[in-house]
Amino acid sequence: MTHEHEAWLGIDLGTQSVRVLLVTADGTVLGSGSAPLTGRREGVRHEQDPVRWWEALCTASRAALARAPGVPIGGLAVCGTSGTVLLTDGSGRSVSPALMYDDGRAAAEAARAREAGLAVQDTWALPKALWLLGEYGPGLRLAHQPDLIVSRLTGEPPPADSSHALKTGYDLHREAWPETALAQLGIPERLLPDVVRPGTRLGEVSAQAADATGIPAGTPVLAGMTDGCAAQIASGALRPGAWNSVLGTTLVLKGAARDPVRDPTGVVYNHRAPDGTWLPGGASSVGAGALAAHFPDADPSAMDERAAAFEPARAIAYPLVSPGERFPFRAPEATGFLLGDPADDAERWAALLQGVGFAERLCLDYLHHLGAPLDGPLTFTGGGARSPYWNQLRADILGRPARVPEQTEPALGMAALAAYGVSGAGALADVAERMVRVRTVLEPRAEHTARFAEPYARLVDALEERGWLPADVAHTARTRPHSDHGKP
Template sequence: MRSRVQTAAGCDIVIGIDMGTTATKVVAYLVTGEAVAQASHGYPLDEPVPGRAEQDPHAILDAVFRGVREVVEAVGSSRVAGLSFSSAMHSLLALDAAGDPLTPVVTWADTRAAEDASRLRDSGSGLALHRRTGTPVHPMSPLVKLIWFRQQEPELFASAVTWAGIKDWVLLRLAGELVVDHSLASASGLMDIHRVAWDEEALSRAGIRAEQLPRLVPTTEVLPGLTSEAAEATGLPSSTPVVAGAGDGPLANLGVGAVRPGVAACSVGTSGALRVAVDRPAVDPNGGVFCYALTEDRWVTGGAINNGGVVLDWVRSEIAGGDAGLSTAQLLDEAMTVPAGSGGLLMLPYLLGERAPRWGGVARGAYVGLTRSHRRAHLVRAAVEGVALQLTLVLQSMRQADLPIHEIRATGGVMKHAIWRQTLASAFGESIGFPASPEGSGFGAALLGMQALGMIDSIDVAADLVPVAEVTAPAADDVDVYGELLPVFERLYGALLPANVTLQEISSRLPLAH
């Protein structure tokens, strides 16, 4: 393992690169936690047919290169001690012998393998795999995606020399080595989290060999320099160290200072999650939570949901689309005029399927309880409440797994608006702290890089570097409303499941548009 390298004099900045679902954010940090420069570049999440959610890997690589170059131009290349990465989890793409992509990036939101996930769960091996690998058997899992490719695209599957995640491929282009960190590997469904090695049964079910996967490395692994392509694209010296980094979920905990026992991190960006740090890998007996690596002695366990801010993006585009001048903030302001409960309207926010806490493969969005008296403001508020209620179910599952939680910190782009903060606190029935810095995963990547490069002694400094800037307490009346709605919301998943299974089968044969 190459880590704890000596940084050159004057190198006081680590650049955190957060490769998200809809954009890559690049931020330069000092060891004090101060952000001194940043850039962001977006890219689309393509949905060519229902159930598929793909991205162009070259667009993501370009966003990384452009963002790093802009930040380097702002701070000066001589100050950069290294780069460190965060990435959205569960991605998969096939590579040829030259390391070039044979497929788009198949993202966490892709549900094409729903039937394969159901069969594997029903086979009797699903729960055992979940307990060993830390990853629920779900369409998001690269293990299940590999099963789909093997069965549905056998020629492509046979021609693939390597299977990797998007960060693995970006690191190959950036630093010339094909590696996967233990964090993203622990989210693949292919690695035994107790042995920190590829799981033989998982590989067998996927139909691949260990040699077809990137080399496993710790999250603090330091790759010694940049390729000539990357040096030219970023404006950095070829000797610039690159820290492998980790998945965005575990790094979000680090980035908001939730690294001590009992402190949970709730992040809501495009998707959402609730996680708490633990000192050893474990999954509860019922398989209600995931368990992913952060460092060699720190793991995070909890649950993720597919639908966070993406729900509001859809509402703004498709429901409020006729009012081109209305901003997202104005739409949420309008929703705040409606009392909690949205006049008895519930939204199941499963636009991209769903993950925790049920980990089922088939879920579709729905408005339930809609009447003529409901207005746009009700539909918008119900969307926010649907996300909050789903996260509340995740919180319940974590407590049922005996995970101690005595403090919750939240971050994510949507949390800038008061309605999200208040709704989440009231749905949880708990006060929520909001750190001053909104860039949880990117800052987490930078802190991990600082530890790997010897600039800080431990990532535990995160708890002191990330103060809580604001605390939102639950509103008592709203807590009562959400307490009444939650069991109804929970029952609707099962009640609509038979219809959703049939609709998914029908929609697979129907065009989405003319």
């Protein structure tokens, strides 16, 4: 068991910043720090300088620890953006830029990997590994984003965690690299790291790293997970049937299940929890980014207040942030659309808010169609969850209760994972639930839920007519009842 006076350090390597939280076992945040990151975007290219990650961590960790000097730290874990990779030398130092999670220059390599029987998407880490191999040649090692930071913290290149290794082609069922397919692609064995489960002890903070970061020498370093999984831990959605809906620029649903959710289309894929259970999920391209695109200078709270007069709006939106959809259906050719003409900006805003809610409902319908467990609590997190009006609207559209936690940063999830890994006992869900503090529980209003049934059905029809939504999924969406699913 963990000591009640210890605190836990969670490190989140984001796209725009490195964020560090110092958290007690009961969820009290003793200190936080952040430092900005910048990258290079040109067309499909998106890369960052890995050296900047370490510099930013040093700044952020010192800021977090300065708020609570002398507090003993039980351990730390690091999360990063899923699919971000680079090449390193034998000592763990970077020798290439980092190809970020959405870098799309390895499309041809992704096609090759699919021909070899590996279900990968164009921006996943495995195609990027092939691209880097072509650019830099053999003799180097592939590292995921957290691997580089852990190497600097402990002084030696670590094994990767299986969560980050998933998009590099790691087989979570066999817990092994797919040797035959990788050999067919010409990937040398020494390119890829060993892999361990999240929560595995990787080493401890070295004296040199302690001088740079302020983290005490000897602090245990535990294997982390991707930022999406870290946010799921921070939401407390870890028991089978529980789901976390992360509404940011785009919409991501992540849940927990005893067995993997099988999806032959690959729309839903499964991470593996440290205890061997499964974390199914999918990422949509609808989200709050559509609001920013249509109303770059709007005051969201003022627009929310005006939008409340339009329930439902006469216009129906499918608010894609960028072309192509990945979940609840795969349609690379999909584009956002609006059915009908809003009377004014307030009704257009309402249509966008409701459109995200409809897409979220369709995601849950698709998960039901696949047989995923949905009978646990639903949690709302992400920037969109800062809007009380939108939260209630979404609960009404979904017809089920939803929880909104106080603190949902991925760094909190990593603090919980560190506490779990060091304790070596109990369940991650127990540790996370002690750290997660629920701020609000939203109950759906039946009369409001009923109002949205007809526009939701019209949207489903429109998606099916465009050839994007399969007929059997559309049938599930039309016939599945929506009233008070799940528990608060």
